[in-house]
Amino acid sequence: GAVVSQHPSWVICKSGTSVKIECRSLDFQATTMFWYRQFPKQSLMLMATSNEGSKATYEQGVEKDKFLINHASLTLSTLTVTSAHPEDSSFYICSARDPGRGADTQYFGPGTRLTVL
Amino acid sequence: GQSLEQPSEVTAVEGAIVQINCTYQTSGFYGLSWYQQHDGGAPTFLSYNALDGLEETGRFSSFLSRSDSYGYLLLQELQMKDSASYFCAVNPQGGKLIFGQGTELSVKP
Numbered sequence: 260g261a262v263v264s265q266h267p268s269w270v271i272c273k274s275g276t277s278v279k280i281e282c283r284s285l286d287f288q289a290t291t292m293f294w295y296r297q298f299p300k301q302s303l304m305l306m307a308t309s310n311e312g313s314k315a316t317y318e319q320g321v322e323k324d325k326f327l328i329n330h331a332s333l334t335l336s337t338l339t340v341t342s343a344h345p346e347d348s349s350f351y352i353c354s355a356r357d358p359g360r361g362a363d364t365q366y367f368g369p370g371t372r373l374t375v376l
Numbered sequence: 377g378q379s380l381e382q383p384s385e386v387t388a389v390e391g392a393i394v395q396i397n398c399t400y401q402t403s404g405f406y407g408l409s410w411y412q413q414h415d416g417g418a419p420t421f422l423s424y425n426a427l428d429g430l431e432e433t434g435r436f437s438s439f440l441s442r443s444d445s446y447g448y449l450l451l452q453e454l455q456m457k458d459s460a461s462y463f464c465a466v467n468p469q470g471g472k473l474i475f476g477q478g479t480e481l482s483v484k485p
Contacts, residue, residue, distance in 0.1 A: 293472055302476060305475075
């Protein structure tokens with residue numbers, strides 16, 4: 260099946276630093292990727308839609324200046340959490356659509372667990 | 377607004393059949409998906425319904441009624457490894473997914 264990777268799988272950082280998370284589609288080209296955040300025992304919350312070659316579309320309530328998204332190629336999207344604070348600690352998961360497999364099937368990366376001290 | 381309702385938790389025994397219901401209210405609708413997530417892991421795709429009716433994939437089946445804004449996931453011959461959280465998700469537009477709060481399934485011996 261389609262494979263999506265994320266790096267790093269976990270990261271611990273100090274408050275005020277920035278953290279970059281990479282999301283790659285390994286065996287297909289993804290013009291659209293999605294970024295989600297999930298707190299313990301809660302659902303996945305869509306943060307933004309990452310579009311290759313254009314600006315990301317952010318969901319209501321998500322600060323675009325704090326969560327910078329860059330979709331520089333058809334296989335790579337990055338999420339940068341700028342000036343991270345403890346409340347940003349969460350599980351960040353990306354997903355990608357494989358157009359060749361049907362528009363409504365998303366493949367998720369393994370997630371990145373961010374802990375901000 | 378957009379909302380999806382599903383039970384928070386369900387418990388069943390090995391070998392049994394379990395149905396997890398999902399009702400939704402969204403501004404647009406292209407289909408209902410189901411995902412499984414084990415503790416600490418990422419969601420994995422189980423099934424998708426765009427049209428009314430039943431879709432069967434091995435031990436898992438999913439049903440959709442668009443007129444009732446309702447769907448369910450049916451898990452048969454439950455196994456211990458099926459213990460996980462199950463999420464229904466709606467695609468309201470543009471391929472993005474809006475997830476329900478998740479149902480934690482516990483399978484007992």
